[in-house]
Amino acid sequence: MTGSLQIKNGKYYIVINDCANGKRRQKWLKTGLPAKGNKRRAEQMLRDVVQDYERQRGIIRSDVTLADYVRQWMVQAKRRVDEVTYQGYETLANGHILPYFDANGVKLQDVTHRQLQAYIDEKAAHGRKDGKGGLSARSLRLHKNILYQALTEAVKAGLLPSNPCQHVELPSATRHEAHFYTAQQLRKLFDAISDDPLYPLVKITALYGLRRSELLGLQWDSIDFERGTLTIRHTVTKVTTAVAKDKTKNASSYRSFPLLPEAQRIFLAALNAEKENRRLCGKDYQQNPYVFKWPDGRPFSPDYVSHHFAALLHKHSLPHIRFHELRHSCASLLLSQGMTLKDVQEWLGHSDIKMTANVYGHLDIARKQSIADTMGSLLSSNSDVRER
Missing domain, CATH: 1.10.150 (DNA polymerase; domain 1)
Known part of the structure; x- marks a missing residue:
């Protein structure tokens, strides 16, 4: 397959010569470019068109890198x-x-x-x-x-007999040790940042163990004040410089929670603030369904949340954790109160309990202590239980 440029009626045309099956076929394509002053643009269009034809036909030159x-x-x-x-x-x-x-x-x-x-x-x-x-x-x-x-x-496509990448070995993963806050540290954090715009986001994340994308994806249809439920339906992630909307990470990520009284107060305050900001900004307000945003309606970006959270910890001389580790903190508190790994899996929206066990299994101390106490009580020398 080859291609060339031709000028007809003062404009460039791309001519594709296809010799498939021994038959020569020619196809003319309009570029819409006037011949005068557009040679480089026309040549680039020619290259793009030829490459696209080759991709569609599975044609790869023998010297392609x-x-x-x-x-x-x-x-x-x-x-x-x-x-x-x-x-x-x-x-x-x-x-x-x-x-x-x-x-x-x-x-x-x-x-x-x-x-x-x-x-x-x-x-x-x-x-x-x-x-x-x-x-x-x-x-x-x-x-x-x-x-x-x-x-x-x-x-x-028949270009290679086998995949040379199949048995390429990767280095062993170094297990990242999750850091987390205790309940006392979280309360200290809440007190320190209570006047900061990030406070409601931090509090909701700690209460529900949400992913950052789930937190920023909360929309007003996620909150049912009458029924007292909070439902995770959407996520927000960053693509280059734009905020992109996406579905939840997996089927297990779509989940509902009881609307805790503290969460309800936060959401009602956010709703009232939004109404006031709409009034103040008028036509300059950026309409969108998201709960957490700037006064002019722009949603918070994921990067802003992470970077500002780190700055707040530094400002108040608090131990450094990543924003995502508020989620770890939630899990650790649940386990410390005797919740099972299955409970934590469902609360966090993990698709597989293996993931929950891999990350948080070593924190499942309260339940193990309860089991140990039970066995110790049953089999102690002072127990009334006797082997029969």
Whole structure:
């Protein structure tokens, strides 16, 4: 397949020559570009059209590099995955994968397991942009996932006999130790930030153990004041500079809670503040259904919440935890009061109890102590229970 530019009636046309099955076919496509002063734009359009035709037909030049093939795969991936996922792909590809393999120059048809393993090993040792060592095991898993998916498509298209990324090994994950606040520390935090705009967000997160995306995704239809329920239906995440709306993380994330009295007071205060802000801002108020936002109606961004929370802890000389670790704090308090891991799984919206056990199993002290006390009482020398 080849392409060329032709001028007809003072405008550029793209001419595609397709020689499939030994038959030569020609297709003319309008560019809409006047011939005068638009040669470079027309040439770029020609390149884009030819590449798109090749992608649709599964045509890959024998000299295509791995980096260029990943670029082509990214175009397809953008149509298949949600915007947040694609943004993650794009960040990793542009920041790491493409620069490395552009410099490497390896062709798609020549790529080996050893070369892909060398990439992962290099990033594990020196992948951080700040020069402070390697990337995390979690990050490297995403790198491998992109390469694996792209090369799987190459196998399906008959461009490779097998996927050389299949048996690439990742470094062992270093378990992150979750930090959390005690009930006393949380009360001290609430007192310290009671006049800050972030206070209601912190309080609701601690009460319900919400994910940050779930907290910012709360809409007024999530709160039923009459029935006294709070339902998690939406999430908000950040895509580049825009706030993107998304469904909940998984089916278990969609859940309802009793509306605690303290939460009801917070939501009613937010509702009254919104009514007043609408009146003050008039037509400049940004209409949206979200609960937590600035006085002019703009929703809080996820980054603002995390960064401002860290600044508040520093300002009030409180122990540093991440905003997400308010969720851990909620879980730890539930377990300390004798709730089971199953209870915590349902409260936090985990899809699998294994996840709950992996993160919080070591905190399940109260229940284990209760079991130990029961067994100790039953089998102590002073017990009336005798073996029969």
